[in-house]
Amino acid sequence: MWAYIVRRLLIVIPSILLVYTMIFVLIQITPGGPWDRVAGRRPIPEEIKERLNETYHLNDPIHVQYLSYLWNALHGDLGFSYHQKARPVADIIRDFLPVSIQLGLAAWLVSNTLGITAGVLSALSPNSLFDRITSFLGVAGISIPPFVGITLLILFLARGLHLVPTAGWEGIFSRTALIPVLAMALMPAGWLIRYTRTMMTEVLKEDYIRTARSKGLRERTVTIRHALKNALIPVVTMSGMSLADYIVGTFFVETIYGIPGLGRYFVMSTSGRDYPVLLALFLLYAIIVCLMAFLIDIAYSFLDPRLRFT
């Protein structure tokens, strides 16, 4: 078990290093410095550019920059934003990340509840009207990306029915959270419906289900104790792996709905060429995704005894 965990961790580290190296190289080979053309401002004089380069250690040799950033990052120092004067990137993350996490968790809860319930119910009554409707909704869910979903939701719920405001953020437990959470939950819920239904259908054909039935167990016991437990193991993995969907969802949903989260900040910094922020955010997202995949793999080997020690 420990050997497996260590081996799995050894895959995480090069992945994160690769992401860091890739973004670092991309920044280096992109012509033009960060001070060149800040929109809506006067050009910066040469002497001041020189001073700025000095302050941010941009005159150091490339390998020194590469290693010192890595060293500082390991100590929690992610550098300073170029555009928000002298604001540490770590502070920016601390301010904006919690909102995104709340949003993501809420969307995760909604999509899992809806997706798994609908998937299981439709697998239990294949080809029924309910099954057909859910299957259609599943395809619709995976076909409607967050940025289309949220605009349609704003049109119907906010502009048409006046249920909620058309933009804004007053915390996760306010009315303003309804549209963003739904928009982010749509796509993962679609995948979950399809996946749960497939898995549940597979499991219901297994020999041990027939055995359980022929023992005379009640249908409910068979479904819950025998089928559901086995079908949900891969579903749990899949639901954890869809973390990337939620991260991407925050980019669009926060930008459109005006939510002060990290996703909106990320989108703003891609257009503003705020390199330290970009580098730090790419690293942060890569670390979150890698750690999540790592945790899922470990959890998976606990949930399914057949996979342990392999």
Add this chain to the structure above:
Amino acid sequence: MVAGEGILERVDQEESPIALERKRVWRTFRRNRMAVAGGLFLGFLILFAILGPELLPYRFDESDFKRITEPPSAQHWLGTDSLGRDILTRLAYGARISLFVAVLANSVILFIGVPLGVLSGYYGGWIDIIVMRVVDTFWALPNIMLMIAVMTFLSSWVEYAEAGPLSFLARTYKATGGLIGLLVGFALGWWLGDCRVIRGLTLSLREKQYVFAARCIGASDARIMLRHILPNVVPLAVVSMALGIPGAMLMEAGLSFLGLGIKPPVPSWGSMISEGNTYLLSAPHILISPAVILALTTIALNFLADGLRDAMDPWMRGR
């Protein structure tokens, strides 16, 4: 040796089982009504994309500043946008862009993913180790983040490259509204999944008896890969392409929405949604038509892909 080759040719030219298989795939596919409906919708969309810009009396970048943000009327069936451009014309042109990007991106992916997958699955050894390490490490990053990274830096690189020796590349990039950049992004980041799936299938095909038989009569590695493994990989490649097309379309729309994909004035459904979003409250018709057509198209494509998978995947047959 010569006699063996002869038998092999004859067996390969024996077409009837292949023809039978094709018929069965078609029959299974036809029975799936949603998939056929998806196919029909896609047919109409292709017609709309080809004929629309030619038949409609407006150009996609033709502004009429006297009639901006007009709701649908007899002259402008879907209304006009914030610069007074005809939305229907832009939708048709955007359909060209979307379909073109999706198909081209998937072809690029197949041309990288299938050969690499077959080679690393067939030979194993150091090729396999290198390819799979690369796939594993890139796998850690969500696709769209890889694309965002590439597109962010590519677009600022192009602005500077215009004066330099690579100016022709920069000019092509500008002329196609950033389409070249999108394809580069897809080529860099999207072959991973295909490569992995194809490698897995090749691993199991390599152990098949007919591969063993071919090797026994002296067929070369190249011949085994081209004549025996590749044809068996095709159905999976078709299915993954069918599933990849709506994915690529959404990716293009998403990147264009963020301003990283297709550049104005060339219309893309994604950038049209992004523009319409500004006028969400005052002129919702600008937003509704691109959002609805994008959603309908991906729904149709997903149904089509499901139908193809059910028809071509032997595991799904009879379910």
